[in-house]
Amino acid sequence: MAASKPIARLLAALASLLGGVFVANPTRAATLPEDRAEAMVHVYKGGGVTAAGPALLVRKSIADKVSLTGSFYVDAVSNASIDVVTTASPYKERRNEAGLALDYAVRDSLITLAVGASKEPDYETRSISLDIAQETFGGMTTVNVGFTRAADEVGKVGDPGFIDQAKHWQYRVGVTQILTPKWLASVNLEAISDSGFLGNTYRVARVFGAAVPERHPRTRSSRALKLRAVGDLGSRDAVRAEYRYFWDTWDIKAHTVEAGYGRYVGESFLGDAFIRYYTQSAALFYSDNAQSETTYVSRNRQLADFDSLVVGAKLSYDWKKQPGRYDLKAHAGIELFNVDYKNFTDIRNGNAYSLRAAVLQLYLTATY
Amino acid sequence: MTTPVAASPLPLATEGRLPRPGATPADRQSRIRGGCLTIALLVAATLSACATPEPWVKPYERERLADPIMRINRDALAAKHSEHVRDIREAARGATGVQGGGCGCK
Numbered sequence: 001m002a003a004s005k006p007i008a009r010l011l012a013a014l015a016s017l018l019g020g021v022f023v024a025n026p027t028r029a030a031t032l033p034e035d036r037a038e039a040m041v042h043v044y045k046g047g048g049v050t051a052a053g054p055a056l057l058v059r060k061s062i063a064d065k066v067s068l069t070g071s072f073y074v075d076a077v078s079n080a081s082i083d084v085v086t087t088a089s090p091y092k093e094r095r096n097e098a099g100l101a102l103d104y105a106v107r108d109s110l111i112t113l114a115v116g117a118s119k120e121p122d123y124e125t126r127s128i129s130l131d132i133a134q135e136t137f138g139g140m141t142t143v144n145v146g147f148t149r150a151a152d153e154v155g156k157v158g159d160p161g162f163i164d165q166a167k168h169w170q171y172r173v174g175v176t177q178i179l180t181p182k183w184l185a186s187v188n189l190e191a192i193s194d195s196g197f198l199g200n201t202y203r204v205a206r207v208f209g210a211a212v213p214e215r216h217p218r219t220r221s222s223r224a225l226k227l228r229a230v231g232d233l234g235s236r237d238a239v240r241a242e243y244r245y246f247w248d249t250w251d252i253k254a255h256t257v258e259a260g261y262g263r264y265v266g267e268s269f270l271g272d273a274f275i276r277y278y279t280q281s282a283a284l285f286y287s288d289n290a291q292s293e294t295t296y297v298s299r300n301r302q303l304a305d306f307d308s309l310v311v312g313a314k315l316s317y318d319w320k321k322q323p324g325r326y327d328l329k330a331h332a333g334i335e336l337f338n339v340d341y342k343n344f345t346d347i348r349n350g351n352a353y354s355l356r357a358a359v360l361q362l363y364l365t366a367t368y
Numbered sequence: 369m370t371t372p373v374a375a376s377p378l379p380l381a382t383e384g385r386l387p388r389p390g391a392t393p394a395d396r397q398s399r400i401r402g403g404c405l406t407i408a409l410l411v412a413a414t415l416s417a418c419a420t421p422e423p424w425v426k427p428y429e430r431e432r433l434a435d436p437i438m439r440i441n442r443d444a445l446a447a448k449h450s451e452h453v454r455d456i457r458e459a460a461r462g463a464t465g466v467q468g469g470g471c472g473c474k
Binding site for chain 1: 425430460
């Protein structure tokens, strides 16, 4: 019994000392994202595909503790891509996506619970995610952890008997660190696991020159690690650089390097420009024209060996402002892609296939 | 011919500490408890010192970091659309800091 008193005192001392480490600092508090509305028209055009549509997002806080976000996104697709024109017929379809998110600020944490649903004629997805952002070390470090679970229903137009499922698990963790009054750095790691039907019901592979339905493994697991730094250059301009390494169990490895520059122009304009280089190796079972029979085979060019270069620019204009009431901005952004496939042949002419595409985004944002 | 090895005049580290002459098991237990207490308090004191680290960038020095120009994905819809366009063309995915949703991966 005599020993229990020192132990109790020790536990009490530890609790009081460790309390300072793990209990949130009451003088700091996480802030909810600002009340905001966004309305966008987006267009993607390239490689015989046009995808366009509107998108809308509205966020409103309630009692400074909870913020609700609703979003809606439409992709109206007209598809005459190289896959489609060489093996099937061009088609048109529409994808609708809706999302609802709830942000909750408690002490120096921001908790976000989100649900989403996406629907197209032959593919439906439902997802739920939970993210927590925790400020620590005097607000100089923000730690993020998150999880998403998604489930897909896969069908096939013209074949009502075909139905399959896919499930996805995403786990992410990130740290953002203030380095100096002008520089921020962050590191993000995300692991994604999939199981179920992970291919395309329409796409075909080539084996000995003959078209056969593609056969993908029913499981996949991937990891991605990204490092990023952003710095203020001191003349109302900023620079950023980032690198991501990706690897998965299909033996794909990818590197992404991106650099960007932003600058205020006059009192009303903010301009951004970036360049992005991406390169990946092919999946183990990818083949442009397989010369042996294998369990899995694919000619999905998303799994091919290719390089991609993107340049983009965006201009934002302060349209109307009523200090303390609202702030309305207009934005226009464009991105130009060039993708060179190393082992995907355009079977119409026998040359390696290249894709050139452009993305246009026109949108308004309002904070209130 | 093998060279004979002289016996070590000191106990090897693996042999453990020799009991102090006259020490009882109760004394040893008390000493162990005292040692553990000292280590625990040192660890706790170290952690306590980390509890409120002095931020080397004060809140009033973070004005530039809070400027919209420092936020890469400052417009959620535009960031999500750009992400979606990349997702359907590239095999790599994740760690972007942009929350996605839906597939549209065909």
